[in-house]
Amino acid sequence: MTVARPDEVRRFNRSSLLRLLHLGGPATRAALATELGLNRSTIKMLVDALAESGLVEERVPRLARGAGRPSLLVLPQPQAAVVLAVDVQVEHAGIALVGFGGQILGRNSWNLHGRQRQPAEVITHIAESATLLAADLGLRPVAAGVSVPGVVRRADGLVHDAANLDWTDVALGARLTAVLGIPVVVGNDAELGALAEHARGAGRGAGDTVFVSADVGVGGGLISQGTLLRGAAGYLGEIGHMTVRPDGRPCHCGNTGCWETEVGEAALCRALGRSEHGPRGAIVAELRALPGDGGPALAEYLDWLTLGLVNVVNILGPELLVLGDLFTALPDAAVAGVAEEVRRRSMVSRAIGGVRIEKSRLGADSKLLGAAEAAFDGVLGML
Numbered sequence: 001m002t003v004a005r006p007d008e009v010r011r012f013n014r015s016s017l018l019r020l021l022h023l024g025g026p027a028t029r030a031a032l033a034t035e036l037g038l039n040r041s042t043i044k045m046l047v048d049a050l051a052e053s054g055l056v057e058e059r060v061p062r063l064a065r066g067a068g069r070p071s072l073l074v075l076p077q078p079q080a081a082v083v084l085a086v087d088v089q090v091e092h093a094g095i096a097l098v099g100f101g102g103q104i105l106g107r108n109s110w111n112l113h114g115r116q117r118q119p120a121e122v123i124t125h126i127a128e129s130a131t132l133l134a135a136d137l138g139l140r141p142v143a144a145g146v147s148v149p150g151v152v153r154r155a156d157g158l159v160h161d162a163a164n165l166d167w168t169d170v171a172l173g174a175r176l177t178a179v180l181g182i183p184v185v186v187g188n189d190a191e192l193g194a195l196a197e198h199a200r201g202a203g204r205g206a207g208d209t210v211f212v213s214a215d216v217g218v219g220g221g222l223i224s225q226g227t228l229l230r231g232a233a234g235y236l237g238e239i240g241h242m243t244v245r246p247d248g249r250p251c252h253c254g255n256t257g258c259w260e261t262e263v264g265e266a267a268l269c270r271a272l273g274r275s276e277h278g279p280r281g282a283i284v285a286e287l288r289a290l291p292g293d294g295g296p297a298l299a300e301y302l303d304w305l306t307l308g309l310v311n312v313v314n315i316l317g318p319e320l321l322v323l324g325d326l327f328t329a330l331p332d333a334a335v336a337g338v339a340e341e342v343r344r345r346s347m348v349s350r351a352i353g354g355v356r357i358e359k360s361r362l363g364a365d366s367k368l369l370g371a372a373e374a375a376f377d378g379v380l381g382m383l
Helices: 006-024 029-036 040-052 119-137 172-180 189-200 265-272 280-289 295-316 332-345 347-351 363-377
Strands: 056-059 073-076 082-088 092-099 104-111 144-148 151-153 158-162 167-171 184-188 209-214 218-224 320-325 356-359
Touching (some): 006 040, 029 040, 040 056, 082 119, 104 119, 104 363, 119 172, 144 172, 144 189, 151 184, 184 363, 189 218, 265 280, 265 295, 295 320, 295 332, 295 347, 332 347
Parallel strands (some): 209 320, 320 356
Antiparallel strands (some): 056 073, 092 104, 151 158, 158 167, 209 218
């Protein structure tokens, strides 16, 4: 039988404590000891060491109540460990520096049109913007996470196919690592959205969650028993390309009648009678101005959304479905109606006592925060 060495145990306990503070935020030593199953002397030793290295500090709670000396709170120090988060979408890209504890310390974004969408241009702009942002804030990221709307090989960050960007076999991870000089993790946007919602959004506390997002395309990310599933070589979650209408519209993937063609951005524009080339903000504004259940304009659209979600629930059996991106602009009553219909029509939902369907709580930041969490995954164990 192999016995762990004391230094290995200390590193494991330190990493577990850092992760708990990163995801859970400030906590007392007593709460940390209870959560980690460690005695108070061990927690004291770990916290003292982290405070000495500048990763945490202890403070008296601002709203301390009751008699006696209040328990000190252990707080993660955001600037002590910083990662670069990148969100590449079809029409724009954004970056942020995110600190230990998940706080966004600064950000920048720009539009992608024409040549600006080419991989070389995107990589150059990311590097230049990251350098300027880091200099402005006086911070230096130790790793980076990148979200891309496509099929990504997680092992090395190869973007095998991002059809809406017109990218094929782009070695994004390797090229950004060379340019930035720090470790870079690249992931599918919906996968990283699922990671963010599980860590900081609507999926906190839910062990089995599916994140479904609608942009130009439609994708999904899956949390199973608290762990992000990645599939063979990291390819998973292309739920937008399940066939729901064999006699439907051609899809950019080469198939016909994909779910994406019925519930993606173009489908929303058709439902609203808008040009597919109009500004995204106008689509969102019109959706939010619709009557509570979406009215006649959204009736057919919601039918296709329901059909796809029933399939997702029957195949994956989540306890929670989180709707992201354009789906978050749908009227609340319309989403509630879809949820009720999904529960009624899904065999799996009935078997497990119902599935919850909620909008993302992170909004436009879900992909950025997911990219940051992917980067921190390799960082926390090294601090």
